[in-house]
Amino acid sequence: MAALGRAWRALLRPRGARGDAGGRRGVRALRRSPVRVLQPESSRESPQSPAERPQPPPAVERGAAAPGLWYEKAAPGDRRLGKVVTLAKSKKFRDNHKKVLLEGHRLIKDALEAGAVPQTLFFSTVGHLKLLPEAEIKRASLVKVKFEDIKTWSDLVTPQGLLGIFSKPDPAKLSYPAAQLATSLPLLLICDNIRDPGNLGTILRSAAGAGCQKVLLTKGCVDPWEPKVLRAGMGAHFRVPIVPNLDWESVPTNLPAGIQVCVADNNDPDAPAGNTSLPRGAASAAASPKAPLKSSPKAAPEHEDEEGAAGIPELAAQHYYEDWARAPVAVVIGGETHGLSVAALRLAASTGGKRLIIPVVPGVDSLNSAVAAGIVLFEGKRQLLWRHKQEDDRQKLPVPG
Numbered sequence: 001m002a003a004l005g006r007a008w009r010a011l012l013r014p015r016g017a018r019g020d021a022g023g024r025r026g027v028r029a030l031r032r033s034p035v036r037v038l039q040p041e042s043s044r045e046s047p048q049s050p051a052e053r054p055q056p057p058p059a060v061e062r063g064a065a066a067p068g069l070w071y072e073k074a075a076p077g078d079r080r081l082g083k084v085v086t087l088a089k090s091k092k093f094r095d096n097h098k099k100v101l102l103e104g105h106r107l108i109k110d111a112l113e114a115g116a117v118p119q120t121l122f123f124s125t126v127g128h129l130k131l132l133p134e135a136e137i138k139r140a141s142l143v144k145v146k147f148e149d150i151k152t153w154s155d156l157v158t159p160q161g162l163l164g165i166f167s168k169p170d171p172a173k174l175s176y177p178a179a180q181l182a183t184s185l186p187l188l189l190i191c192d193n194i195r196d197p198g199n200l201g202t203i204l205r206s207a208a209g210a211g212c213q214k215v216l217l218t219k220g221c222v223d224p225w226e227p228k229v230l231r232a233g234m235g236a237h238f239r240v241p242i243v244p245n246l247d248w249e250s251v252p253t254n255l256p257a258g259i260q261v262c263v264a265d266n267n268d269p270d271a272p273a274g275n276t277s278l279p280r281g282a283a284s285a286a287a288s289p290k291a292p293l294k295s296s297p298k299a300a301p302e303h304e305d306e307e308g309a310a311g312i313p314e315l316a317a318q319h320y321y322e323d324w325a326r327a328p329v330a331v332v333i334g335g336e337t338h339g340l341s342v343a344a345l346r347l348a349a350s351t352g353g354k355r356l357i358i359p360v361v362p363g364v365d366s367l368n369s370a371v372a373a374g375i376v377l378f379e380g381k382r383q384l385l386w387r388h389k390q391e392d393d394r395q396k397l398p399v400p401g
């Protein structure tokens with residue numbers, strides 16, 4: 001592991017700082033020919049006798065993708081790519097080193113355009129580099145590797161021959177696409193213990209597609225920088241701010257003032273007995289079968305202390321297609337195994353939020369969390385846009401008299 005750490009550090013050191021003839025003398029020599037084998041400085045200037053001399057590191061072959069855009073060619077049998085990718089796939093490593101692995105042209109381009117900082121790009125053909133913003137990739141170490149090697153380490157069904165190690169992006173510092181910002185809605189999503197990477201990626205993609213303003217991930221959710229989440233997210237990471245690893249106490253500080261938090265709840269009190277996945281989730285206890293499905297002022301508790309017998313707040317339930325989305329609004333999606341947490345229900349109760357039920361045919365169990373998120377978010381979007389249009393139309397009406 002220590003050796004892997006050294007290999008990693010050597011690879012991620014800034015270009016000029018590496019002792020691999022990356023200095024001015026090397027660059028001048030390179031200008032004369034696009035591809036040359038350079039001898040390291042140490043092998044030319046060592047004062048020791050040949051017997052005393054340490055083994056020189058292998059010569060580095062370099063090339064230029066464009067004037068001034070130098071890359072290094074990995075020698076046959078070079079195992080750095082494998083090592084780096086293996087490391088970057090481990091959450092512990094990502095957390096400790098604050099690095100993430102991104103794959104594919106589209107994702108890497110999105111990341112660069114959002115201002116993510118590349119450390120090393122592994123590519124199989126120079127053509128890949130030409131499709132990326134040159135000013136941004138000049139900051140990285142560029143390493144040409146065989147396509148076969150990328151294929152071995154790739155997470156994609158059809159590998160594209162491009163992998164990048166980036167500094168872990170800070171959502172507060174990224175710049176999101178103008179089209180995304182222009183269509184962003186006062187609609188937020190809170191993921192409560194979503195553990196499946198495919199589900200989380202799909203949820204993030206839906207949140208970006210619906211125009212969510214922000215996505216909050218509670219502690220217990222899978223790491224959004226896990227390769228499978230990135231793959232399912234299809235670029236959502238660089239379109240919508242994602243705030244990970246939140247404990248429930250800090251969720252409210254990440255929400256706009258005056259927000260109403262609703263929960264997507266698969267526990268339908270109107271469903272015939274045996275058609276719910278009771279009694280595993282906390283929501284099961286909160287939703288008394290006697291609770292009216294239609295929201296009523298009496299059924300909606302206004303304060304956190306209005307809790308049911310099990311210490312879990314009671315929330316009014318309604319179908320997701322009935323009126324609920326008022327700006328700003330957030331929706332909580334429960335985890336695959338345990339559903340909604342008590343903390344989620346408490347937060348919803350403290351904001352006067354509701355339980356939103358997607359009715360399903362008797363005999364069908366709960367929906368997949370990503371499917372439920374998609375349905376509720378796009379309905380939220382429809383309601384917000386409809387309300388906005390109503391207000392617009394009202395303002396356009398001629399003033400009487």
Ligand SMILES: C[S@@+](CC[C@H](N)C(=O)[O-])C[C@H]1O[C@@H](n2cnc3c(N)ncnc32)[C@H](O)[C@@H]1O
Nearest residue numbers: 264265266277281333334339340358367369372
């Ligand atoms: C797979 S379900 C959770 C099932 C879990 N075993 C339970 O009993 O609560 C994951 C989440 O998706 C959402 N969900 C699933 N089906 C839903 C439905 N019919 N209506 C509203 N939300 C639903 C809820 O947020 C739920 O917590």
